[in-house]
Structure formats: structure tokens, C-alpha cells
Amino acid sequence: MAILWNSLILLFIVLASLFLIRVLLFKTGLIYITNKWWRRFEDCFHVCQFFKVPEFSDGMQHNQLYRKVSVYLNSLASMEDSDFTNLFTGKKSNEIVLGLDPNQVIEDDFLGAKVCWINERKLNRNTFVLKVRKADKRRILRPYLQHIHSVSDELDQIRKDLRLHINVRDDDGDGDDDDNLRNGRWRSVPFTHPSTFETIAMETDLKNRVKSDLESFIKAKQYYHRLGRVWKRSFLLYGPSGTGKSSFVAAMANFLCYDVYDVDLSRVSSDSDLKMLLLQTTSKSVIVIEDLDRFLIGKSSTTALSLSGVLNFMDGILNTCCFEERVMVFTMKSKDQIDPAILRPGRIDVHIHFPLCDFSAFKTLASSCLGLKDHKLFPQVEEIFQNGASLSPAEMSELMIANRNSPSRALKTVITALQTDGDGRGSAAGRRLGDGGSRKSTDEPSEHSGVLFSRDNTVKEFRKLYGLLRLKSHRNSPSFDSATTEHKDKYPPSDLASLQIDG
Ligand SMILES: Nc1ncnc2c1ncn2[C@@H]1O[C@H](COP(=O)(O)OP(=O)(O)OP(=O)(O)O)[C@@H](O)[C@H]1O
Numbered sequence: 250m251a252i253l254w255n256s257l258i259l260l261f262i263v264l265a266s267l268f269l270i271r272v273l274l275f276k277t278g279l280i281y282i283t284n285k286w287w288r289r290f291e292d293c294f295h296v297c298q299f300f301k302v303p304e305f306s307d308g309m310q311h312n313q314l315y316r317k318v319s320v321y322l323n324s325l326a327s328m329e330d331s332d333f334t335n336l337f338t339g340k341k342s343n344e345i346v347l348g349l350d351p352n353q354v355i356e357d358d359f360l361g362a363k364v365c366w367i368n369e370r371k372l373n374r375n376t377f378v379l380k381v382r383k384a385d386k387r388r389i390l391r392p393y394l395q396h397i398h399s400v401s402d403e404l405d406q407i408r409k410d411l412r413l414h415i416n417v418r419d420d421d422g423d424g425d426d427d428d429n430l431r432n433g434r435w436r437s438v439p440f441t442h443p444s445t446f447e448t449i450a451m452e453t454d455l456k457n458r459v460k461s462d463l464e465s466f467i468k469a470k471q472y473y474h475r476l477g478r479v480w481k482r483s484f485l486l487y488g489p490s491g492t493g494k495s496s497f498v499a500a501m502a503n504f505l506c507y508d509v510y511d512v513d514l515s516r517v518s519s520d521s522d523l524k525m526l527l528l529q530t531t532s533k534s535v536i537v538i539e540d541l542d543r544f545l546i547g548k549s550s551t552t553a554l555s556l557s558g559v560l561n562f563m564d565g566i567l568n569t570c571c572f573e574e575r576v577m578v579f580t581m582k583s584k585d586q587i588d589p590a591i592l593r594p595g596r597i598d599v600h601i602h603f604p605l606c607d608f609s610a611f612k613t614l615a616s617s618c619l620g621l622k623d624h625k626l627f628p629q630v631e632e633i634f635q636n637g638a639s640l641s642p643a644e645m646s647e648l649m650i651a652n653r654n655s656p657s658r659a660l661k662t663v664i665t666a667l668q669t670d671g672d673g674r675g676s677a678a679g680r681r682l683g684d685g686g687s688r689k690s691t692d693e694p695s696e697h698s699g700v701l702f703s704r705d706n707t708v709k710e711f712r713k714l715y716g717l718l719r720l721k722s723h724r725n726s727p728s729f730d731s732a733t734t735e736h737k738d739k740y741p742p743s744d745l746a747s748l749q750i751d752g
Pocket residue numbers: 448449450451488489490491492493494495496497603642643644646714715716
């Protein structure tokens with residue numbers, strides 16, 4: 250009995266001691282020193298091999314691999330765990346990046362093998378030295394270097410400043426010879442559109458499907474290659490004005506960290522001109538043609554650009570660098586009058602409908618614009634929606650933003666607008682095709698949500714951009730009410746999630 254008792258006490262003492270050692274090691278950080286010593290001890294039994302990555306070649310040219318290794322190492326979690334690390338501000342003012350100190354050593358794990366990097370600095374020359382165990386070298390060296398390549402490329406892509414490229418006419422000589430801004434027929438400006446998938450009122454499931462579609466597309470290089478297909482994905486965004494199509498394009502570009510090439514067909518003189526524009530786009534870009542229906546339906550004498558020129562462009566077959574990914578996006582008010590051949594799978598892979606607001610979109614906007622999750626007026630709004638009234642998200646969000654200091658007033662304004670302007674709006678959307686005469690002349694001052702806009706061009710552009718012209722004009726437009734039922738049947742609010750992925 251005494252022996253059993255003594256053994257139990259001994260076991261308890263051993264367990265308590267182990268527990269205390271563990272607490273001591275982790276709480277004081279001694280675990281790191283222990284690991285370091287253990288690793289040195291292990292290294293005594295291994296032959297290691299060293300690979301140098303110098304910053305400059307013998308001809309004093311920059312070694313690209315050095316930069317990639319630097320980007321890769323600075324992103325490692327073990328950088329944060331190292332004894333000391335340099336901190337720098339990044340490109341953005343609130344960004345802080347980590348940087349290795351001279352002669353600092355950093356560890357990394359790859360495929361179960363441990364490797365070390367030493368940031369060697371001798372005679373003012375920087376070199377990264379990779380230390381790999383000989384036993385692991387054959388197995389991991391090549392895949393590890395490839396891994397560094399792809400991770401640093403990804404990081405570069407994420408961190409790069411996006412640009413918006415706009416095509417100009419051949420004869421648009423603006424005397425601007427800055428190569429950063431000019432690329433053949435394209436001119437570019439920084440792309441800083443704040444829209445993201447999170448800021449767009451749309452069914453969450455639909456957003457997630459688009460996101461995963463884009464994600465699987467950008468990872469599918471080998472797949473497209475094997476199929477002998479151009480590595481591109483084409484989206485058609487269609488729906489009435491002010492429903493978020495352009496914002497969605499910006500959200501896609503921000504999500505992918507891709508530049509945007511906005512093709513203005515009215516500035517394209519011929520098929521070969523369009524061909525040239527496509528050839529001058531870079532990989533990892535979103536190529537957009539807005540209001541394609543306007544071109545296809547109204548195509549006449551204004552340009553020598555032919556339908557087959559546009560179809561070839563959509564097919565991307567003219568693209569010499571077709572193994573580089575491109576996302577193409579076309580927007581339309583409606584695809585009713587469009588030849589199905591233009592929309593066939595392969596030419597357009599994903600169709601996304603952008604409807605007018607339904608109650609669910611209203612609630613998303615109320616939450617983002619007014620911070621309202623629920624309100625006593627919500628049932629009333631819901632009832633109005635059930636009676637078929639609707640407004641575009643642009644109109645709805647503008648009313649909310651203008652009254653954001655008083656959520657109740659904002660909701661009352663929305664209710665009034667729905668009752669007076671939104672009756673049957675869901676069905677009337679088709680009338681806006683081609684932006685016919687329903688808009689009020691912009692030569693008079695227009696009032697919207699209590700805000701008085703002046704006449705100058707900047708404001709006109711702003712209002713055009715934000716779809717603000719319609720609210721007032723529809724109030725005054727008798728022609729707007731006609732031919733409504735047909736469209737209502739075609740685009741019921743529940744059609745929000747009509748994502749169709751072909752091919
Ligand atoms: N679904 C939405 N969610 C959040 N905001 C939206 C939505 N739709 C439109 N908006 C807001 O309305 C404004 C106009 O949207 P946008 O320009 O994207 O519409 P559009 O469909 O491209 O219109 P148009 O066909 O006239 O070009 C933007 O400020 C945008 O933020």
C-alpha cells in the first residue's frame with residue numbers, strides 16, 4: 250500500500266514538474282532558445298548545402314531572384330517571430346512591412362523539411378544564403394524555388410497599384426509622352442474605385458459563386474492550356490440603369506487585383522483598331538465594354554467597326570498571349586434584342602442579372618447606408634415591394650445617404666419615393682434600353698433628395714456615373730409607364746440570383 254502511495258506521489262511530482270517546465274518555457278519564451286539549441290544539435294548530424302542568391306550578377310545587373318526571395322521572406326510568419334526585425338512603412342500610409350536585418354537568420358518549412366535563410370551582407374554586397382540539408386535537397390529544392398516564385402508573384406499582384414486604362418482615338422495627341430501613362434492607344438490613371446463585393450447589395454450566395462468562379466478561373470492555367478482554349482473568362486452583366494453593373498466590375502477588379510481596360514467602342518475606328526487595342530492589353534487584367542447592347546442595336550454608320558470584329562474580340566482569338574489570363578466583362582441594359590450567337594457559351598461564360606431593388610436588397614442598403622438592421626417601418630416597405638414597386642439600388646442608396654442623419658426620415662423618403670416613383674418600376678426597367686427619351690433634359694437645375702446640383706460638366710458626369718439622372722426624369726416622364734407588364738414578368742425581383750455558368 251505504501252509503495253502504491255509513494256508511486257502516486259512520485260507521479261504527481263513528475264507531472265507537476267513537467268507542467269511547471271512547460272509553463273516556464275512558454276511564458277518566458279525560453280521555448281525559442283530550446284528549439285534553437287535543439288536544431289543546432291540536430292544539424293551536427295546532417296550535412297548541409299548552401300545556395301547563394303546575390304543581389305547583383307557579375308555584370309552588376311539586378312538579380313530578379315534576389316528580389317523575389319526578399320518579397321517571399323518578408324511575408325513569412327517566422328519573420329514576426331524572429332528576435333529582431335526591421336519595420337518600414339509600405340506603399341499605403343497605414344501599411345507596415347517587415348524587413349530582414351543584415352546577417353539575420355530566418356527559418357522556413359517546406360514539404361516537411363526545415364530550411365534556413367541568412368541575409369548576408371559583406372563588403373556592401375547583399376546575398377541571401379539558403380541552407381538546406383543534403384538529405385532534403387533533391388526532394389525539395391526545385392519545388393521550393395518554384396514556390397518562392399509563385400508566392401512572390403502573387404504578393405506583387407496584390408500589392409501593385411491598380412490602373413484604369415482608357416482607349417483614346419489615334420489622333421488624340423495630348424502631348425503626354427510619359428510611358429507610365431501611355432501604352433500605345435491606351436492612357437491610364439490610378440484605379441482607386443472603392444467598390445468591393447462586400448459593398449454591393451446582392452444575394453450573398455450569388456456573390457460567393459462569382460468569387461469562387463473567379464478564384465477557380467485564375468488557378469486554371471494548365472487546364473485551359475490542356476484544352477487548347479484561350480485562358481479567359483467572359484461575364485455579361487445586364488440589368489437596368491443604376492443597379493450596380495459598373496460597381497460590380499470595379500469590385501471584380503479589386504478582388505482580383507487586376508488592372509481595368511475600359512474599351513470605349515465609339516473611339517474605335519475599325520476592326521484592326523480593336524485588334525490592336527486587345528494586343529496592347531496586359532495579362533491579369535479586366536477588359537470591359539460597357540453598354541454593348543447600345544453598340545449592337547444602334548450599330549450604323551458611326552464607326553467602321555463590324556460585328557465580326559467585336560465577336561473576334563470577345564472570343565479573344567486575336568490575343569497573341571492567350572496563355573495569360575484575362576477577364577472580359579460586357580454590360581447591357583437588356584439582352585432581349587441581342588442575337589443569341591453573341592451570347593453563346595464560350596463567348597459569354599457567365600450571365601449575371603442586376604435587378605431593381607427587392608426587399609432583401611433594400612435591407613442590405615439600409616444596413617450599409619443607415620446602419621439599420623431592423624426598423625418599425627420595415628414591414629411597410631416590405632408591403633410596398635410586394636405590390637411591385639421598386640427603385641434602382643442607386644436611387645435607393647442615394648435617398649438613404651442624403652438622409653443618413655435621420656434613419657426614420659430616410660425610410661419615410663424611401664417609402665414616398667417607392668409610392669410615387671417606384672410603382673411598377675420593376676416592370677418599367679426595359680423602357681430604359683438605350684436611354685431613350687425618358688430622361689429629363691439636363692440643361693435645367695435638377696433637385697435630388699434635397700441636394701441641388703449645378704449645371705457644370707463635372708456634376709453632370711458625376712450624376713451620370715451615379716445614375717442620379719433618372720429619379721427626377723422618371724417622375725416627369727409620361728412615356729415611362731407604358732409597356733411595363735412585359736418586363737415585370739421577365740425580371741421578377743426573385744431573379745436576383747440568376748447566375749448561369751456555361752461552358
Ligand atoms: N447593388 C448595389 N449595391 C450597392 N450600391 C449600388 C448597387 N447598385 C448601384 N449602387 C450604387 O449606385 C451607383 C450607381 O451604380 P452603377 O454605376 O454601378 O450602376 P450601373 O448598373 O452601372 O448603371 P448604368 O447602367 O447607368 O451604368 C453607385 O454609386 C453604386 O454604389
